[in-house]
Amino acid sequence: MADSNTPDIIYTKVDEAPELASASFLPIIQKFASAAGVSVGTKDISLAGRIIATFPEFLTEDQRQSDDLAELGQLVKTPEANVIKLPNISASVPQLVAAIKELQSQGYALPDYPEAPSTEEEKHIRAKYDTIKGSAVNPVLREGNSDRRAAKAVKAYAQNNPHRMGDWSADSKTRVASMSGGDFRSNETSATLAEESTAKIVLVGKDGSETVLKDGLSYPAGTVVDATFMSAKALDAFLEEEIAKTKDEGTLFSLHMKATMMKVSDPIIFGHAVKAFLKPVFDKYGNEMAALGVNPNSGLGDLLARVDGNAEIKAEIEKVMADRPPMYMVDSDRGITNLHVPSDVIIDASMPALIRAGGKGWGPDGKEADANCVIPDNSYAPVYDETINYFKETGKLDPATAGTVQNIGLMAQKAEEYGSHPTTFEIPQDGTVKMVLGDGTVLHEHAVEAGDIWRSASARKAPIEDWVQLAIDRQKAEGCEAIFWLDETRAHDAELIKYVTPILEAKGVADKFKIMAPREATRASLETIRSGKNSIAITGNVLRDYLTDLFPILELATSAKMLSIVKLMNGGGLFETGAGGSAPKHVQQLQQENHLRWDSLGEFCALGESLQFLADARNNEKARVLGQAVDAATQGILDNNRSPSRKVGEPDNRDSHYWFARYWAAALAAQSDDADLAAHFAPIAKELAENEEAVVSELAAAQGSPADLGGYYHTDPAKTAAVMRPSATLNAIIG
Ligand code: NAP
Ligand code: MG
Numbered sequence: 001m002a003d004s005n006t007p008d009i010i011y012t013k014v015d016e017a018p019e020l021a022s023a024s025f026l027p028i029i030q031k032f033a034s035a036a037g038v039s040v041g042t043k044d045i046s047l048a049g050r051i052i053a054t055f056p057e058f059l060t061e062d063q064r065q066s067d068d069l070a071e072l073g074q075l076v077k078t079p080e081a082n083v084i085k086l087p088n089i090s091a092s093v094p095q096l097v098a099a100i101k102e103l104q105s106q107g108y109a110l111p112d113y114p115e116a117p118s119t120e121e122e123k124h125i126r127a128k129y130d131t132i133k134g135s136a137v138n139p140v141l142r143e144g145n146s147d148r149r150a151a152k153a154v155k156a157y158a159q160n161n162p163h164r165m166g167d168w169s170a171d172s173k174t175r176v177a178s179m180s181g182g183d184f185r186s187n188e189t190s191a192t193l194a195e196e197s198t199a200k201i202v203l204v205g206k207d208g209s210e211t212v213l214k215d216g217l218s219y220p221a222g223t224v225v226d227a228t229f230m231s232a233k234a235l236d237a238f239l240e241e242e243i244a245k246t247k248d249e250g251t252l253f254s255l256h257m258k259a260t261m262m263k264v265s266d267p268i269i270f271g272h273a274v275k276a277f278l279k280p281v282f283d284k285y286g287n288e289m290a291a292l293g294v295n296p297n298s299g300l301g302d303l304l305a306r307v308d309g310n311a312e313i314k315a316e317i318e319k320v321m322a323d324r325p326p327m328y329m330v331d332s333d334r335g336i337t338n339l340h341v342p343s344d345v346i347i348d349a350s351m352p353a354l355i356r357a358g359g360k361g362w363g364p365d366g367k368e369a370d371a372n373c374v375i376p377d378n379s380y381a382p383v384y385d386e387t388i389n390y391f392k393e394t395g396k397l398d399p400a401t402a403g404t405v406q407n408i409g410l411m412a413q414k415a416e417e418y419g420s421h422p423t424t425f426e427i428p429q430d431g432t433v434k435m436v437l438g439d440g441t442v443l444h445e446h447a448v449e450a451g452d453i454w455r456s457a458s459a460r461k462a463p464i465e466d467w468v469q470l471a472i473d474r475q476k477a478e479g480c481e482a483i484f485w486l487d488e489t490r491a492h493d494a495e496l497i498k499y500v501t502p503i504l505e506a507k508g509v510a511d512k513f514k515i516m517a518p519r520e521a522t523r524a525s526l527e528t529i530r531s532g533k534n535s536i537a538i539t540g541n542v543l544r545d546y547l548t549d550l551f552p553i554l555e556l557a558t559s560a561k562m563l564s565i566v567k568l569m570n571g572g573g574l575f576e577t578g579a580g581g582s583a584p585k586h587v588q589q590l591q592q593e594n595h596l597r598w599d600s601l602g603e604f605c606a607l608g609e610s611l612q613f614l615a616d617a618r619n620n621e622k623a624r625v626l627g628q629a630v631d632a633a634t635q636g637i638l639d640n641n642r643s644p645s646r647k648v649g650e651p652d653n654r655d656s657h658y659w660f661a662r663y664w665a666a667a668l669a670a671q672s673d674d675a676d677l678a679a680h681f682a683p684i685a686k687e688l689a690e691n692e693e694a695v696v697s698e699l700a701a702a703q704g705s706p707a708d709l710g711g712y713y714h715t716d717p718a719k720t721a722a723v724m725r726p727s728a729t730l731n732a733i734i735g
Pocket of ligand 1: 090558578582584
């Protein structure tokens, strides 16, 4: 709960590149904010922090940590909340295991992750670890809907400094393949609950047996509840056909999933693809491989490691692979294919990257080639398919003249929570899955076969209404085209439309909005931005994620620079820093050559919004002055090209923070709204300017050799500070 001890602004402690950036940037923020009486505190939502907080009983008194995520989860339900949220790791099992190992090596007596729990104790530990896995943070914090767009300065900069885009040719063989039936899209059923209700999910076996898959669900009146399943047989047939077609077409085979967030369904679908690709091997050696602990869901990398001692199986794999189409590579130098690790190819980043490159992926020979992009479920695949069709027809987009697509996304209170892991199941036997309400009504019913993946997701009434209102406000502010990306022929979307249309009509703004299925909306939006105009995409949760990578990557080259605001339903503000992730590659580079190419523009934009929010919410005029100066500093970074370079020896993330501090101080010194602040910052601005040479040379001298952070997931604060704050001159000014 927010109390008098809650800082004005909470800055989250996370992982990987953004956390390294914080080691340099947060001291600057705290120093500047304190001059205006604004307190900035931290809460630890890092993977390591969450592991430590989950197992106090295994740790010594001084190793224990409070459950900051739970505290933040409470805070975001209060009007006082003002949280700057940096991207955190959505851990796959290999990452979780690596983080546990690292903590153990640092003296934390944590239990191992039980891969195959058998005792009650192991099952209990596994269940606790599983709460940390995957998308465990964002659904807790996102107590509001999402407003994502490029800040005006950022968009203008991208237009004036257009990034390079690969050429599209009309005869590109690149295409998207998805299922024409048997998938989540086509099996979906949806209903809106007239009254508040409890529910359970049961599987009635063909033999008449009844298994309760999930009990104790409860939904308020007006909740849209969906259920659907992916047929394993249809999926296997589809994959087999697409592998063959890829070979005929002479393209690369690629699979695009979201195995981190869709942590139950997508690793299973990924496993089907691994099995399909190596089908003859599984047919022949399935039992032997199972005995070696092979689980196709863990990927080809894990499989190859487990069969390493068996020459016969290895020979068979080589034979089969030689006969298969070449695979889209994650790292062709190291032989890492698309099917090696389930979390290596993440659709929202991988598809835009391929589209931006003119439809090209990397093949095993290290050369670029056209690709067959396999996206089994047909719910959102049409977005990428239509984008590719459009570019094939009309050529690449020109970022110098293109308008922008903003997004208003439905996600509050776990609306359309796509992971839906407590209500997603791999079906153990043939039968019927029924979703039964408290009064006995069967809400949904699907005939399933063993191996099918069944899931239910929901969206509550209040978040849906809030989302429509947010769209109305945004459209009013922008005055541009606004499209609800909803497909009236899809069960879930049809239920949402029943909410949307009456609200738009009641508010008298129906003429300002269109409702279009994702494929048509994709084409309309691309045509709009090609003509230099803007569009607002009002979408559900999945497209919120996908589109705020797709359009930014086409327009700005990256989603890291986006403004990402969550207007909390109870009045607070959550400011996400960019729409991207935690950039693991950036940490590797820092460790190897002490260069951090992470761009903090997302943090700069979020900081400006957070201060502005503080000013508005609490009539804090000093915060307003600070915030306006942040916007001026951000503009200064862009105008003067002070963003980090990708190469060692050139300015990096730390340099950009020096410049940000300098522009921020200069703007505070120059403003006349608050004389005290101007007087306070004038000498700081002067010192920062006068010491430019010393600071820049000290920062440059730090680069070039390996950097020791004392850990990866749980770094040593002193070592990290030494690496990230190497300029004694700057540190003396910042204090
Ligand atoms: P990612 O970290 O965004 O990385 C994709 C690429 O985008 C990076 O390799 C980097 O390109 C570029 N990039 C992203 N942010 C950047 C920044 N601030 N400055 C410069 N370049 C930036 O995405 P990912 O690899 O899909 O995900 C990594 C991890 O982040 C996963 O654990 C994922 O679950 C998590 N994630 C968290 C959130 C969140 O908390 N909101 C959102 C998305 C992903 P170059 O390497 O070419 O420089
Ligand atoms: Mg995304």
